[in-house]
Amino acid sequence: MAYLELDNVSIGFGPPSNRTEVLTDVNLSVEENEFVAIIGFSGSGKSTLMSLLAGLQQPDKGEVRLHGTVIGQPGPRLGIMFQNYSLLPWLTVFGNIELAVRQVFPQFSNAQVKEHVERYVEMVSLTPALEKNPHELSGGMRQRVSLARTLAMQPEVLLLDEPLSALDALTRAVLQDEIIRIWEEDKRTVVMITNDVDEATLMADRIVPLTIGPRATLAEAFPVTLERPRDRANLNTNPEFMKLKNNVTRFLVGMNQESKELQADNSVQMPDIKPRDFTAVARRPINIR
Numbered sequence: 001m002a003y004l005e006l007d008n009v010s011i012g013f014g015p016p017s018n019r020t021e022v023l024t025d026v027n028l029s030v031e032e033n034e035f036v037a038i039i040g041f042s043g044s045g046k047s048t049l050m051s052l053l054a055g056l057q058q059p060d061k062g063e064v065r066l067h068g069t070v071i072g073q074p075g076p077r078l079g080i081m082f083q084n085y086s087l088l089p090w091l092t093v094f095g096n097i098e099l100a101v102r103q104v105f106p107q108f109s110n111a112q113v114k115e116h117v118e119r120y121v122e123m124v125s126l127t128p129a130l131e132k133n134p135h136e137l138s139g140g141m142r143q144r145v146s147l148a149r150t151l152a153m154q155p156e157v158l159l160l161d162e163p164l165s166a167l168d169a170l171t172r173a174v175l176q177d178e179i180i181r182i183w184e185e186d187k188r189t190v191v192m193i194t195n196d197v198d199e200a201t202l203m204a205d206r207i208v209p210l211t212i213g214p215r216a217t218l219a220e221a222f223p224v225t226l227e228r229p230r231d232r233a234n235l236n237t238n239p240e241f242m243k244l245k246n247n248v249t250r251f252l253v254g255m256n257q258e259s260k261e262l263q264a265d266n267s268v269q270m271p272d273i274k275p276r277d278f279t280a281v282a283r284r285p286i287n288i289r
């Protein structure tokens with residue numbers, strides 16, 4: 001039995017007259033402690049896929065299971081980090097993380113909560129911003145708060161929806177290493193969405209492309225067999241890394257090209273109609289008896 005599983009899952013939105021089928025027949029089996037990266041184009045349904053895994057949405061068809069049990073609703077075992085940060089604007093950085101920590105660890109004393117929150121804030125290098133509200137933070141800082149909040153909940157499964165997309169290259173590299181370290185030390189299972197092939201290749205055990213929507217589905221996975229720890233400084237001279245990166249990129253480019261060609265084929269052919277001059281008819285005198 002797979003640990004986390006999407007079994008023939010389909011979902012769409014809208015009424016029958018104006019329906020968008022977003023995901024169709026999606027199958028994915030994630031092993032315990034595995035790190036899976038899902039890579040795809042904008043709008044293909046990646047966030048929808050994450051919401052299904054987190055139990056925030058239910059599929060129209062198929063099942064999403066954790067340990068063989070259908071995920072009927074969100075819960076602390078599945079920690080999702082949203083792309084849009086989703087921080088509470090009236091709470092400080094500390095307050096946002098504290099709220100989540102108190103929900104997941106109600107047995108913690110005030111001192112334990114404080115120590116726990118500060119540990120994760122420190123991890124994402126935001127200690128100086130502890131008492132700031134979200135509107136006082138940059139996009140990248142908000143993304144780090146959101147990441148710290150998800151990590152602080154210590155869920156069994158980390159569902160990360162483009163967790164590092166708003167960060168500069170340096171901070172991004174630091175947090176990539178941090179996520180890998182947490183995943184390795186705490187033996188969590190990670191499903192991460194990214195649109196960065198380098199990032200997926202550096203971090204994941206397996207890269208699974210999501211095809212272009214509507215009716216997107218998961219394509220065949222690319223296993224990443226590079227030894228860990230992966231030395232980012234030397235990756236660009238590692239022939240295995242370069243080959244895999246090129247293969248994934250080529251696949252994505254090919255998929256994009258195919259989708260464009262399909263769209264071109266689907267374009268409606270307009271009839272070759274020449275306008276007639278009806279003004280002459282209109283100018284003719286009308287016979288009124």
Ligand SMILES: Nc1ncnc2c1ncn2[C@@H]1O[C@H](COP(=O)(O)OP(=O)(O)OP(=O)(O)O)[C@@H](O)[C@H]1O
Nearest residue numbers: 013014020022041042043044045046047048049083
């Ligand atoms: N609740 C909803 N109601 C209607 N349509 C929706 C809903 N959620 C998603 N969609 C549609 O589903 C499609 C996929 O959206 P989704 O956000 O999952 O894509 P994505 O790959 O995460 O995009 P991006 O990378 O741009 O965030 C889009 O066409 C979107 O408009």
